[in-house]
Amino acid sequence: MEKTSFLLYHVSQNRSSKRYFFYLPMTSAFTTFFLIFIYIATTSKFFHTVKTTIYIESEEERPSPLSYQNIPISIDNNAEDFFFDTLKFNANFSKDTQWSIANLFGSVGNYVNNKENVFHDSETFLEDYKHMNKSFKIYVYPYNKNDPFANILLPVDYQPKGSYASELYFKKILMHSHFITNDPTEADLFFMPFSIVEMRHDLRIGVEGIKDFVKNYVVNISQTYPYWNRTGGADHFYVACHSSSRSAMEKINEVQFNSIQVVCSSSYFLSGYVAHKDASLPQIWPRPGDPPESSYIRKQLAFFAGQINSPVRAALVKIWRNDTDIFAHFGRFKKPYGYQLMRSKFCLHVKVFEVNTAHISDALYYGCVPIIIADRHDLPFADILNWNSFSVVVAAVDIPVLKRVLQRISFDEYSWLQSNVLKVRKHFKWNDPPVDHDAFYITMYELWLRRSSVRVPLMRV
Known part of the structure; x- marks a missing residue:
């Protein structure tokens, strides 16, 4: 207490110290004001003037930002405004000046680099491809052909057509390929052969019943076989091309977070899709015969x-x-x-x-x-x-x-x-039978890349 009183007395008698204590809060206040001014100046539109030609399409009031699900999609209803509202950009730049916003972000730069190969590493791919072709094995969970839902699990006996043919083609070709093994102990991956496309068309299931079907299927194999439980489904996969697959696993989160999902709906915004764990399947409309000649004049x-x-x-x-x-x-x-x-x-x-x-x-x-x-x-x-x-x-x-x-x-x-x-x-x-390096074999290679290098042994009782 005596030391504190002595310090205060000493400061009160020292004039330079008085000036120091007077300027300290003033300097701090000025510095704070200066930093706030810089922040406002660099973030507010009040201090910026964009020199660009403005064009007006309609006197209608600009719509407020909406979610994708609630946007009325119409090209005659300020589609540009909806689009840029969603992206948090202003849509009133001039079309005649090619909308210089891309220049601001350098987006019109070099899109093409003609020194790159079609493969990331062709030598590694070809070497791994040979190894995959010789050693990769997949175990398919058995099913009874007399099962009332055998149509969901069996491969189709016809040539698939339409937008979702990739899902059906893969299962049909896989079931007759040399990758299949009947011995689960030598399997690299386990295939759950249910078909989302067939579920949608089955009146007993329909779109509303897909989630329950998938949940019951996974629960059944986890209770009947020991393979799911030893890895939590990490060495299991399914294939789906219809967009319904993105919500089909919502009642069985282990599939979303652990299993390999080979799907056509491969957006980072979609719930349940995990890049690198899951794989993107191309949506291919099957066409018979060879592609047309490429020498056609493209005007x-x-x-x-x-x-x-x-x-x-x-x-x-x-x-x-x-x-x-x-x-x-x-x-x-x-x-x-x-x-x-x-x-x-x-x-x-x-x-x-x-x-x-x-x-x-x-x-x-x-x-x-x-x-x-x-x-x-x-x-x-x-x-x-x-x-x-x-x-x-x-x-x-x-x-x-x-x-x-x-x-x-x-x-x-x-x-x-x-x-x-x-x-x-x-x-x-897609080729049936498959041809080297076609869609089937490349999909198999994607799965091969996702196999685990460590196999968890089964616990024998």
Whole structure:
């Protein structure tokens, strides 16, 4: 107490100390004010003037930001505004100036690097592929052909067709392949052969009953066999191409978090999809015979046709539907779809709510370079194929400068991209029986990459 009193007395008698205590709070207050001013100046629009031409399409009030599920998708209802509200960007830049927003973020830069190979590492792939072909084994849980739900578990006895054929093709080919083993002790992975597509068409199950069916199936195999419980399902997988698969596992979280999901709905935004653990399956519309010749004269710069079922698609069609170089069509297309793909240099794969469409495989089949506008989409076979070597990935925010992006690709760069398209399209084709490096074998290689190098032995009682 005496020391404290002495200190206060000493400070009161020292004039320089008085000045120090007077300026200290003043300096602190000024520094705080200065930092706040800098923050406001760098974040507020009040201090910024954007020099750009403004165009007005409608006197209607701009809609407030909405979730994707509640956006009324209409190209005649300010689709650009909906799109940019969702992306937290302002949509009032000039179309005539090609919307310089992409320049601000450097998005119009070099999309093409013609020094890359179609494989990330071709030597490693070919060496591993041989090893996979010799040693990879899969055990399929047995089922009774007299089971009332055998149609859900059995492979189909016909050639699959339509948008979801990949799911059916894989199971049909796998069941007759040399990868199958009847000895679970030598299996690398365990296949759960239920079909989401067949469940949807079965009146006893339907869309509403898929979750319960899958849950009951997993509970049944975990109680009947010892294989699930030893790893928590980490060495198990299923294959599904319909978008219903993203919610089919909601009542059995172990499948979502532990098992390998080979699905067409491979977006980071979808619940339950885990990149690197799960694998993206290409959605392929089967076509008989060999692909058409690639020497067709391609006069159209870019082509898109499809339903307007997402803000990204709505913005694309709204901005480019009247353009002569980019053909953006919505609804039914009167001319043959394949003809338009063959006469276009670039073919657009544009995100829908579920991201899975057959547009990529369609483009590859007809020798058209895919333009992928699907942010945070896990591309099929991305562990093996180098997508930068045969496609152009464009951010959704760059839709307004899409023509500029494509026109900056030189003739040599385009020729290199298209030549690689012709090289990789064999990997996006189902063959029965399978052919080396086709869609079936590449899917098997994706599974092989995800096998565990350590096998947990079964506990024998």
